[in-house]
Amino acid sequence: MTPAAAPMLEADRLALQVGERWLCCEFSLTLKGGECLVLLGPNGAGKTTLLHTLAGLREPSVGSVLLGGLPYAAWRATEAARFRGLLAQQQPDHFSSTVLETVLVGRHPYLGRWGWEGPEDERIARAALADVGLADMAGRDILTLSGGERQRVAVAALLAQAPQLLLLDEPTNHLDLHYQIAVLDLIRGLADAGRGVVMVLHDINLAARYADQIILLDGRGGVRAGARDEVLQAALLSEAFGHPLRRHVLDGRVNFIPD
Numbered sequence: 001m002t003p004a005a006a007p008m009l010e011a012d013r014l015a016l017q018v019g020e021r022w023l024c025c026e027f028s029l030t031l032k033g034g035e036c037l038v039l040l041g042p043n044g045a046g047k048t049t050l051l052h053t054l055a056g057l058r059e060p061s062v063g064s065v066l067l068g069g070l071p072y073a074a075w076r077a078t079e080a081a082r083f084r085g086l087l088a089q090q091q092p093d094h095f096s097s098t099v100l101e102t103v104l105v106g107r108h109p110y111l112g113r114w115g116w117e118g119p120e121d122e123r124i125a126r127a128a129l130a131d132v133g134l135a136d137m138a139g140r141d142i143l144t145l146s147g148g149e150r151q152r153v154a155v156a157a158l159l160a161q162a163p164q165l166l167l168l169d170e171p172t173n174h175l176d177l178h179y180q181i182a183v184l185d186l187i188r189g190l191a192d193a194g195r196g197v198v199m200v201l202h203d204i205n206l207a208a209r210y211a212d213q214i215i216l217l218d219g220r221g222g223v224r225a226g227a228r229d230e231v232l233q234a235a236l237l238s239e240a241f242g243h244p245l246r247r248h249v250l251d252g253r254v255n256f257i258p259d
Helices: 047-054 077-083 099-110 119-131 147-161 177-192 204-210 234-241
Strands: 009-018 021-031 036-040 062-067 084-087 165-169 196-200 213-217 223-227 245-250 253-258
Touching: 009 047, 021 047, 021 062, 021 213, 021 223, 036 047, 036 177, 036 204, 047 165, 047 196, 047 213, 077 084, 077 099, 084 147, 099 119, 099 147, 119 147, 147 165, 147 177, 165 177, 177 196, 177 204, 204 253, 213 234, 234 245
Parallel strands: 036 196, 036 213, 084 165, 165 196
Antiparallel strands: 009 021, 009 062, 213 223, 245 253
């Protein structure tokens, strides 16, 4: 269904408004396979709203979004779910289930209306759990997990979905330093293998480490979109976050340190 040469994701003159407030003025972007785009900005700037718009969960106030060269309206729901997957910011668990059963939710786009997960679905789900370091927790009750363990289960469910385009809202939520890097390395590896990645991050230095492109929202409707090194400038970041930052290069890696 997707045109072979089409970018994974495109936004043309996109702008978002909530009530009387404009979250961002018009901007455009193109994301190809093999690229990672990070959304940055202060709390309340509209990063999640923008991510949901790019995921097709809400209509833009101005402009358009194309998934694989086509508007969302042109996609069948199951085909869109196979092409793009979303990691939400929160993972509500209203009922008890095992970790494996929770990860198998990611396989639903591949099942028929009355279908049931088979051995191949279980193999994929177990491989995803292994990728996030939870292979030995497949039988655990989801309600007994720590916040960080639950976040890794959510990442595993997205991996089991196997989308070409991954949209992740704060994938490092609840994770300690070791797993922050492990999960982001895993996601970057998927991009390097040809998938597209869009993710919301709060840590500027992690964005500098993993992103190819940046969208910087300032919380007042302003937006900067472009290549990582064009947008990650101390002056732009200081203005957006309301605190002076200095750019340093340590062992060849760019870091931004509060003044």
